[in-house]
Amino acid sequence: MSPFLQIERNGSVVTVRMNHPETRNALTSPEQIEEFVQLCAELNRDRQVRVMILTGNGSAFCAGGNVKDMGERAGIFAGSPYELRNTYRNGIQRIPLALYELDIPVIAAVNGPAIGAGLDLACMCDIRLAAPKALFAESFVRLGIVPGDGGAWLLPRIIGIPKASLMAFTGDTIDAAKALEWGLVEQVCTHETLETAAQALAERIAANPGHALRLCKRLLREGQHMRLDSLLELSAAYQALAHHTEDHQEAVGAFLDKRKPDFQDR
Secondary structure, eight states: OOOSEEEEEETTEEEEEEOOGGGTTOBOOHHHHHHHHHHHHHHHHOTTOOEEEEEESSSOSBOOBOHHHHHHTOGGGOSOHHHHHHHHHHTTTHHHHHHHHOSSOEEEEEOSOEETHHHHHHHTSSEEEEOTTOEEEOOGGGGTOOOOSSHHHHHHHHHOHHHHHHHHHHOOEEEHHHHHHHTSOSEEOOGGGHHHHHHHHHHHHHTSOHHHHHHHHHHHHHTTTSOHHHHHHHHHHHHHHHHTSHHHHHHHHHHHHTSOOOOOOO
C-alpha cells in the first residue's frame, strides 16, 4: 500500500495529507502510526519549518478506526485484553504524544468527516478550520468502547467538560456550524477555499521567528498542567533565551526602522 502521509513543503510551511481516500483515511495499521511518529521527529529536527497543515484527501478527514477489523478482532484490534492494551500503548497512543511534543504549530484543515479517532486527531492540532461538509463525532460509545487515543483529555480542553461529555456520552455527530459555535473549529470555509485559508493562516504564523513560535507553543502546552508560579518561572527562562536570539534583534530593528524583518532562525 502507498504511504499514508503525502507531504508537501512550501517555504517554511509543510502540508501533510492523509492519502488513503478509499478507506476514508481510517487509521488501520502500525505503519500509518509510524509515519506520524517519524514525521513529527523529522519536523522537530528541521529548524526551517515553522508550521504544519494536516488534512485528508478524498471525502473524509479521517474516519477513525476500522470498524470491520473491530468486529473481526483483526489487525490492530486482535489479541487478548493484555495484548490489546499494549497495542494501544505502543500503537495509536504514540500519535497524540508525538503531535503534543511537536514544537511547531499545527493547523487541521478538516475537509470532511472527522469521526472517533479522526476527531481526536483534529483535536491534537493547535487550530482547526473546517469545510461545510465536515462532521465531528466522539463516537466510541456507540461501538461499546471508549476514546483510546487521548480524546477524553483533548476534547474537554477545547470545548469544555459539559459539551465534551455530551459528545462522548451520546456519540452524536455535530456539523461544521455547530463545531464553530462550540469553539471546536475557528473558521468554516467553503470546500474550495479550505486549503487556501489554511495556507494563508499558516503563512501569517510562519512570518514570525521560528524560535518564538516553538517556545510559545511549549509554554501553552505546559500551562495546561502547571501552577501559575511554575509557568512564570518557565516563561522567564524562555524569555531570557528569546532575548538573546538574532531574530529578536532583527524584529526590534525592523520595528524601529519601519521595515519588513528578515528572520534567519538564529
